[in-house]
Amino acid sequence: MSALASATSPFGGAVDFDYRREDFQALSKLVYADAGIVMPEGKAMLIYSRLTKFLRDRGCATFAEYIRLLNGDAEERRRAINALTTNHTKFFRENHHFDHFAREVRPRLVKRALAGGRVRMWSAxxxxxxxxxxxxxxxxGEDKSIARQIAATDTAILxxxxxxxxxxAGKAATYPAHVAEEMPPRLRQNWVNANGSEIVMSALVRNMVRFRQLNLxxxxxxxxxxxxxxxxNVMIYFDEPTKAKLLQRLCEVLEPGGFLYxxxxxxxxxxxxxxxxxxxPTIYRKHGA
Ligand SMILES: C[S@@+](CC[C@H](N)C(=O)[O-])C[C@H]1O[C@@H](n2cnc3c(N)ncnc32)[C@H](O)[C@@H]1O
Incomplete structure (x- = not known):
């Protein structure tokens, strides 16, 4: 508990650290400027709870003090922004996208790759x-021998x-064992290894993916x-101009005939x-192929 254990937040309830409306506004402005993420006042206590550990670590008694520190310390600012992102995800989320990809897109990409062509995909x-x-x-896919051939082609996934x-976490490719239930059984059998209470993606899968830190x-x-x-589920945190600009840029780097999910x-x-x-549904194809 800090010395300010009895402070009251303007957003309701008792708080350990002095946290004023202008602190919330400064942090909300900062996360918008750096990441495009819109944090309305309803998220004020979420910001509070995600950042208190950093105040403790850095020995700050108030949010105002921590914000002063953030303004002069790029690395701390990055850590704070990271903590304010929402990272909820799951395997085969919105499964109809993977069904569409398997049915409509995969056959032509595999054909091209096996014929010596270049294939590029991006999870942004x-x-x-x-x-x-x-x-x-x-x-x-389900056929391991074709998969090995695909893995040997000029196919890369960012x-x-x-x-x-x-x-x-993505590079570590290790997840709690129960999430394997989210996967189609044949794919799970081929591409996931059990390791006690965890699963690890197989080396063939891991080696196809390059992880990179990148601000959209x-x-x-x-x-x-x-x-x-x-x-x-990235643009949901952005305002309309940021969404439009991002979508324009994504479409610019999409090949004619390419697919955006x-x-x-x-x-x-x-x-x-x-x-x-x-x-x-929420699948688009770029004109011009
Ligand atoms: C809710 S997750 C979505 C994950 C996955 N695409 C899905 O649908 O399951 C949103 C991700 O977007 C990332 N993100 C937010 N703002 C970003 C930005 N400006 N540049 C890059 N990534 C960002 C967050 O860090 C977070 O991991």
């Missing part, structure tokens, strides 16, 4: 890797996120275009909507 806002591993397992703690609002030092982009409550807005057509 990948969190701890469940999405990109679901996609990779679906690409590799997984990126703003938050480094989830990038590290910043520069994208990417080489080439993508055949498939998953950017799901977005989250169930998201929609294609801005100029991206002029270059892509809907081909399924």
């Amino acid at each position: 806002g990948c969190s701890s890797g469940e999405e990109v591993y679901s996609l990779t397992m679906t690409l590799l 997984a990126s996120d703003l938050a480094d703690h989830v990038i590290e 609002l910043g520069n994208w030092p990417l080489k080439g275009m993508f055949d498939v982009i998953f950017c799901r 977005i989250g169930h409550s998201e929609r294609l807005v801005g100029s991206g909507a002029q270059v892509c057509e809907p081909v399924g």
Whole structure:
């Protein structure tokens, strides 16, 4: 408990650290500026609870003191922003996207890859890797001998996120055993190894994925275009201009004829909507192939 254990928050309830409306406003502005994430006043106590451990670590008695520290310490600011991201995800979330990919997209990508062509996919806002591993397992498929051939082609899958703690989790590729139930049984049998109370993605799957820390609002030092982009449940935290700009940029790096998958409550807005057509629920195909 800090010396201010009896402070009262303007957002209701007793708090350990002095936390004023202007502190919330400063932090909300900061997370918007750095990550595009909109934090309305309803999230004030969420910000409080996610940052108190940092105040303790840094020996700050009030949020005002911590905010002063953040303004002069880029690394601490990054840690705070990371902690304010919401990373909820699961294997085969919104399963109809993987069904669509397996049915409509995979056959042509596999054909091209096996004929010596280049295949690129991107999970943008990948969190701890469940999405990109679901996609990779679906690409590799049920036939292990074809999967080994695919793995030997010029096929690469990028997984990126703003938050480094989830990038590290994705690289570790280790999850609680019960999440295996979220996977189609044949894919699970092929691509997951049991390890006590945990599961680990198989080496073939892991080796196809490159994890990178990347802010979707910043520069994208990417080489080439993508055949498939998953950017799901990331834009829900953004305002309309940020969504439109991001979608425009995603569509710019999508190959003609490429596919964009977005989250169930998201929609294609801005100029991206002029270059892509809907081909399924929250699935879009870029014109021009
Ligand atoms: C709710 S998770 C979605 C994970 C996965 N795409 C899914 O649908 O299951 C949202 C992810 O977006 C990331 N994110 C938020 N703002 C971002 C930004 N500006 N640049 C890159 N990633 C961001 C968060 O760190 C978080 O891991």
